[in-house]
Amino acid sequence: MSELEKIAIEKAKEAVYLDRQGSREAAIARYKEAIQILSRLISLTQSPVLHEVYRERMRQYLERLNELSDGTPVRTVVRQSTNREELQIEPFKSNIKWSDVIGLEDAKRIIREAIVYPCLRPDLFPLGWPTGILLFGPPGCGKTLLVAAAANEVNATLYTLDAATVLSKWLGESEKNIATLFSKARNEASTGNPVVIFIDEADSLTAQRYLEVGGEARARNQLLKEMDGLANKNKKEYLYVIAATNKPWLLDEAFIRRFQKRIYVGPPDTETRLQILKHYTASLKLSEDVDLEALANMTANYSPADLYNICLDAHISTIREMFENRLEEPRKISMSDFITAIEKRKPSISGELITRLREWEQRYEAV
Numbered sequence: 130m131s132e133l134e135k136i137a138i139e140k141a142k143e144a145v146y147l148d149r150q151g152s153r154e155a156a157i158a159r160y161k162e163a164i165q166i167l168s169r170l171i172s173l174t175q176s177p178v179l180h181e182v183y184r185e186r187m188r189q190y191l192e193r194l195n196e197l198s199d200g201t202p203v204r205t206v207v208r209q210s211t212n213r214e215e216l217q218i219e220p221f222k223s224n225i226k227w228s229d230v231i232g233l234e235d236a237k238r239i240i241r242e243a244i245v246y247p248c249l250r251p252d253l254f255p256l257g258w259p260t261g262i263l264l265f266g267p268p269g270c271g272k273t274l275l276v277a278a279a280a281n282e283v284n285a286t287l288y289t290l291d292a293a294t295v296l297s298k299w300l301g302e303s304e305k306n307i308a309t310l311f312s313k314a315r316n317e318a319s320t321g322n323p324v325v326i327f328i329d330e331a332d333s334l335t336a337q338r339y340l341e342v343g344g345e346a347r348a349r350n351q352l353l354k355e356m357d358g359l360a361n362k363n364k365k366e367y368l369y370v371i372a373a374t375n376k377p378w379l380l381d382e383a384f385i386r387r388f389q390k391r392i393y394v395g396p397p398d399t400e401t402r403l404q405i406l407k408h409y410t411a412s413l414k415l416s417e418d419v420d421l422e423a424l425a426n427m428t429a430n431y432s433p434a435d436l437y438n439i440c441l442d443a444h445i446s447t448i449r450e451m452f453e454n455r456l457e458e459p460r461k462i463s464m465s466d467f468i469t470a471i472e473k474r475k476p477s478i479s480g481e482l483i484t485r486l487r488e489w490e491q492r493y494e495a496v
């Protein structure tokens with residue numbers, strides 16, 4: 130598999146090189162070969178992220194191949210393609226509030242201490258403050274939500290950097306993309322505005338296996354370099370890098386060490402599940418027989434995201450019924466609607482996953 134990936138990258142590199150040299154026919158041949166190998170990789174890979182990355186690359190090579198075969202003059206196209214290579218990362222402001230994040234009290238406190246306090250009273254932090262935070266935990270338990278809430282509280286600009294954005298660009302551009310993003314973020318932070326760079330699915334960006342495949346190793350090294358730049362204690366800027374992963378064991382030591390805070394964002398206990406169910410049913414019409422406590426008890430291993438979807442499914446079933454039976458209004462949601470929704474949805478969290486995360490926590494947690 131990784132052999133095949135290497136060959137694909139070789140072919141693509143040659144194609145891009147020949148393309149830039151203006152050797153149309155040779156470039157076409159290489160692009161075709163790269164596309165063939167990529168399609169094979171797509172059929173072999175299990176990872177949805179890699180799947181996306183391969184597909185996107187294949188799409189770009191195909192597009193280029195078509196342009197070349199159409200006889201578009203090489204020079205102009207190369208210039209166009211340079212534009213296309215530019216990283217399209219748009220910052221955004223979040224409107225998630227802390228009260229939208231249920232449970233996770235420890236994680237909230239640690240993040241507030243690291244981000245909110247220094248922004249309010251920088252004078253109290255002569256030694257600087259932590260700028261790298263790694264959140265790890267099972268899927269759907271609030272990692273992304275926490276980052277959005279923290280960014281919102283200090284009115285920070287949020288840039289999301291995920292594997293699909295960075296790696297799906299033309300080969301060899303990944304590290305440039307990262308450098309561009311950080312320089313944009315640094316510029317903005319230098320005006321005093323807080324900026325958060327959020328590395329989602331950090332495992333797919335920095336995983337060990339990428340060390341072997343050229344472009345991504347350079348991307349990872351660039352990332353490490355940029356993060357070292359942030360650690361400068363004399364610079365009092367509010368530029369944070371927050372990374373999230375649900376497979377922290379795929380991260381390499383050098384990357385892990387760059388994060389001063391490493392926080393476990395764990396699954397909800399029964400009481401928290403009850404709070405979450407209350408939160409998501411607050412605006413719904415429930416019938417008398419709905420017992421949220423009982424539902425909380427029967428949803429061990431369900432993540433907050435699962436619980437949200439269960440509420441949604443239960444609600445939608447009443448809406449569907451309304452339309453099918455041409456009623457004026459949907460009926461109230463009953464206990465059996467919830468139970469059906471639970472039965473139809475497998476929990477996202479498993480005992481093995483938690484054990485594995487706990488083991489990693491023992492070794493690496495830093496709060």
Ligand SMILES: Nc1ncnc2c1ncn2[C@@H]1O[C@H](COP(=O)(O)OP(=O)(O)OP(=O)(O)O)[C@@H](O)[C@H]1O
Binds near residue numbers: 230434435437
């Ligand atoms: N602690 C929570 N309180 C309330 N809602 C939550 C919580 N955690 C997750 N959710 C719900 O689940 C959705 C997904 O959560 P989020 O994206 O934060 O998960 P995640 O931990 O980042 O998962 P992944 O590892 O899959 O990226 C949220 O948009 C929200 O609706």
Ligand SMILES: [Mg+2]
Binds near residue numbers: 272
């Ligand atoms: Mg997430």
